[in-house]
Amino acid sequence: ENNHVHLLVNFPPKVAVARLVNSLKGVSSRRLRQEFPDLVQHYYRANKLWSGSYFAGSVGGAPLSVVKQYIEQQNRPG
Template sequence: MTKFLLVNFPPTVALSKLVNSLKGVSSRRMRQEFPELAAHYYRASKLWSGSYFAGSVGGAPLSIVRQYIEQQNRPV
């Protein structure tokens, strides 16, 4: 399942550190809120893949980017 995030962060933050932080925090929070995940993913000991994709939208208006993201994963 693919999920999209629209994130605005300063250029002084390394993208890899941002992604690792998002994955780590979300994994801990999900395990706390949904303990059954820990049992299900016990052997893998991780919820997220080690990979990620990041793209830049440059100067595109946020309203257009949001619209694009909202239209993803919708049946055609």
């Protein structure tokens, strides 16, 4: 789908998921706006690139190769 991103992230257990997501969204938004200045014009009314929502799930004991394969097989925006 063209309205979301899958990420596989390994981070320390002391870091709160909400804080990690907020940081990822903030940094990626700034970098994308720098690299693609037209985004600023497209999203100027909302003044934000990402939605405030997110989904985070854990993979437990699943092999990393299986999780990577799942993410790689997701549809890419056309």
